[in-house]
Amino acid sequence: MAVYTPPLRDMAFALHDVLRVQDSAVSGYSDLDRDFTAAILEEAGKIARDVLAPLNAIGDRMGCRLENGVVRTPTGFKAAFDTVRTGGWIGLDCDPEYGGQGMPYVMGTAVGEMQVAANMALNMYWGLTHGAYSAIHAHGSADQKATYLPKLVSGEWTGTMNLTEPHCGTDLGLLRTRAEPQADGTYLLTGQKIFISAGEHDLSENIVHLVLAKIPGGPAGVKGISLFVVPKFIVKDDGALGPRNALSCGKIEEKMGIHGNSTCVMNYDGATGSLIGEEHKGLRAMFTMMNEARIGVGLQGLAQAAAAYQVASAYARDRLQGRAVSEAANPDGPADPLIVHPDVRRALMDQKAFIEGGRAFALWAATLIDADVRAGDRHAAGLVSLLTPVVKGFLTDKGFECTVQAQQILGGHGYIEEWGVSQFVRDARIAMIYEGANGVQALDLVGRKLAADGGKPVMAFFEIVKAFIKANDGDERLRPGFLDPLKAASKDLQAAAMFFMANGIKNPNAALAGSSDFLHLFGHVCLGYMWARMAKAALEGSDDFHHAKVATGRYYMARLLPATGLHLARIQSGADPVMALPAEAF
Numbered sequence: 034m035a036v037y038t039p040p041l042r043d044m045a046f047a048l049h050d051v052l053r054v055q056d057s058a059v060s061g062y063s064d065l066d067r068d069f070t071a072a073i074l075e076e077a078g079k080i081a082r083d084v085l086a087p088l089n090a091i092g093d094r095m096g097c098r099l100e101n102g103v104v105r106t107p108t109g110f111k112a113a114f115d116t117v118r119t120g121g122w123i124g125l126d127c128d129p130e131y132g133g134q135g136m137p138y139v140m141g142t143a144v145g146e147m148q149v150a151a152n153m154a155l156n157m158y159w160g161l162t163h164g165a166y167s168a169i170h171a172h173g174s175a176d177q178k179a180t181y182l183p184k185l186v187s188g189e190w191t192g193t194m195n196l197t198e199p200h201c202g203t204d205l206g207l208l209r210t211r212a213e214p215q216a217d218g219t220y221l222l223t224g225q226k227i228f229i230s231a232g233e234h235d236l237s238e239n240i241v242h243l244v245l246a247k248i249p250g251g252p253a254g255v256k257g258i259s260l261f262v263v264p265k266f267i268v269k270d271d272g273a274l275g276p277r278n279a280l281s282c283g284k285i286e287e288k289m290g291i292h293g294n295s296t297c298v299m300n301y302d303g304a305t306g307s308l309i310g311e312e313h314k315g316l317r318a319m320f321t322m323m324n325e326a327r328i329g330v331g332l333q334g335l336a337q338a339a340a341a342y343q344v345a346s347a348y349a350r351d352r353l354q355g356r357a358v359s360e361a362a363n364p365d366g367p368a369d370p371l372i373v374h375p376d377v378r379r380a381l382m383d384q385k386a387f388i389e390g391g392r393a394f395a396l397w398a399a400t401l402i403d404a405d406v407r408a409g410d411r412h413a414a415g416l417v418s419l420l421t422p423v424v425k426g427f428l429t430d431k432g433f434e435c436t437v438q439a440q441q442i443l444g445g446h447g448y449i450e451e452w453g454v455s456q457f458v459r460d461a462r463i464a465m466i467y468e469g470a471n472g473v474q475a476l477d478l479v480g481r482k483l484a485a486d487g488g489k490p491v492m493a494f495f496e497i498v499k500a501f502i503k504a505n506d507g508d509e510r511l512r513p514g515f516l517d518p519l520k521a522a523s524k525d526l527q528a529a530a531m532f533f534m535a536n537g538i539k540n541p542n543a544a545l546a547g548s549s550d551f552l553h554l555f556g557h558v559c560l561g562y563m564w565a566r567m568a569k570a571a572l573e574g575s576d577d578f579h580h581a582k583v584a585t586g587r588y589y590m591a592r593l594l595p596a597t598g599l600h601l602a603r604i605q606s607g608a609d610p611v612m613a614l615p616a617e618a619f
């Protein structure tokens with residue numbers, strides 16, 4: 034059974050030594066000193082380790098059951114949910130006006146990583162609640178905010194996001210759910226949504242569904258989509274729960290992973306809802322909270338990798354197989370531990386270097402959201418909008434790969450459920466698909482984000498990397514191992530961007546054929562930049578933690594960052610190799 038150890042020291046290092054969140058200019062929060070963040074992270078870590086992680090395998094095995102229209106979550110989920118809820122963790126970074134604790138998003142992100150690593154399926158019940166909170170907070174009326182936000186922040190009610198329909202996932206312009214305006218200003222919603230996470234369950238008194246639907250007579254396609262809040266129980270004027278709304282869960286899906294989270298078919302049969310924001314501007318409203326939601330999903334990929342790595346590294350130190358080619362590490366025993374073998378080391382180093390670099394990257398992105406939201410920093414807003422598809426796509430693709438590498442280290446035992454690693458593989462897989470499949474993240478990055486605001490955010494990113502290299506160029510401890518490879522990787526990224534600029538307009542397929550490579554190239558440069566910053570910070574320290582940090586960073590720069598050259602070569606090969614065959618040839 035997998036045991037989870039919260040990575041407290043690593044988080045403190047990333048937050049304080051690298052990102053310097055104690056500086057209020059970074060987080061927009063003046064009390065974020067080491068003692069304060071340590072207290073929060075320690076407490077969150079305890080809950081993750083002692084309350085959430087022990088239920089992970091149970092949730093996987095039991096899954097959810099639909100009984101007479103009610104979804105029963107696995108044994109223990111309700112009590113664990115209540116522990117998180119009553120501890121105020123759901124509203125950690127929510128607005129104090131509605132009962133939240135007003136912490137910066139970066140703290141929510143650090144806490145979130147531990148919760149997701151410990152139990153992704155259970156965490157999703159309040160993760161989606163946070164999404165619903167953010168959409169209502171940003172776009173709801175004063176009445177909607179007063180009605181829903183305190184209950185969502187306290188976790189008495191939970192939230193969902195209803196976008197997907199049987200015939201439309203990525204292409205939301207096709208959606209058919211209708212919202213008929215009523216004389217009293219409400220709307221009646223009719224249609225079917227599928228794959229709705231946490232659509233029905235037994236953890237909360239009420240479920241607040243955010244539903245995308247079309248008002249008849251509106252513009253065609255995505256321009257005619259509006260956003261509605263549709264509660265499971267209608268809320269009376271005094272805030273008490275009224276009658277059951279005309280919506281129900283028709284089915285829960287059998288699926289590959291996250292069994293403890295209910296994935297529901299939701300039927301709306303003239304359900305009463307109220308409009309959020311303006312008519313036909315629903316997609317825009319939904320998308321304002323997309324940066325947060327997508328960074329949250331990127332975190333899922335990272336967190337599953339981190340949890341799987343903990344099992345694999347412990348196993349590799351313990352399991353005796355074969356002898357070291359140089360000198361026996363365990364001469365008195367029957368064999369040496371797996372960790373002596375260079376190929377096992379390589380796999381462990383791949384994971385460790387990705388996880389620690391990815392953690393710093395996700396936390397950096399979270400500080401940019403804080404700078405945008407708390408300090409109105411438009412520069413940070415542009416940058417995080419550019420980086421969001423990278424966080425989502427790169428961390429989930431690579432996170433999944435890492436869970437598979439962890440599984441490989443356990444050999445056949447990795448494939449057997451007992452050790453828990455196969456669950457991490459299965460759970461991590463969905464993060465590459467939902468919240469915009471990763472191919473669509475790549476499309477967003479190349480098709481929209483790269484040219485957004487006249488290319489200012491991407492130029493700003495290049496400047497940040499260049500300024501770091503220039504500022505540290507005189508440091509011989511950093512230059513050959515970190516700055517030179519970062520400079521080369523950043524050049525590859527610039528060359529790829531130039532290729533798209535030169536070819537994208539006359540041949541859009543040339544840009545899109547390279548879009549996933551571009552996302553990965555970008556992800557590597559981001560992690561290379563984070564590793565250079567981490568190495569600089571670690572060189573100030575002198576204990577084993579700091580030495581390991583520098584060595585792991587060197588590994589990233591020497592063994593993983595050179596992937597940028599391969600991605601660039603693929604991008605520069607253009608559309609032809611990809612589009613050569615007619616559809617009938619497949």
Ligand SMILES: Cc1cc2nc3c(=O)[nH]c(=O)nc-3n(C[C@H](O)[C@H](O)[C@H](O)COP(=O)(O)OP(=O)(O)OC[C@H]3O[C@@H](n4cnc5c(N)ncnc54)[C@H](O)[C@@H]3O)c2cc1C
Binds near residue numbers: 230
């Ligand atoms: C377990 C689970 C939980 C989910 N939770 C929710 C939820 O809570 N709420 C919700 O609304 N939805 C949810 N979803 C739905 C999920 O977001 C969609 O499955 C996802 O957006 C993809 O849509 P699709 O399945 O219809 O695939 P499609 O849109 O049919 O796409 C199929 C493939 O084609 C690619 N593709 C499509 N269009 C393009 C294009 N233009 N360019 C390049 N590639 C393209 C995609 O990248 C994808 O790989 C969930 C799904 C699952 C399985």
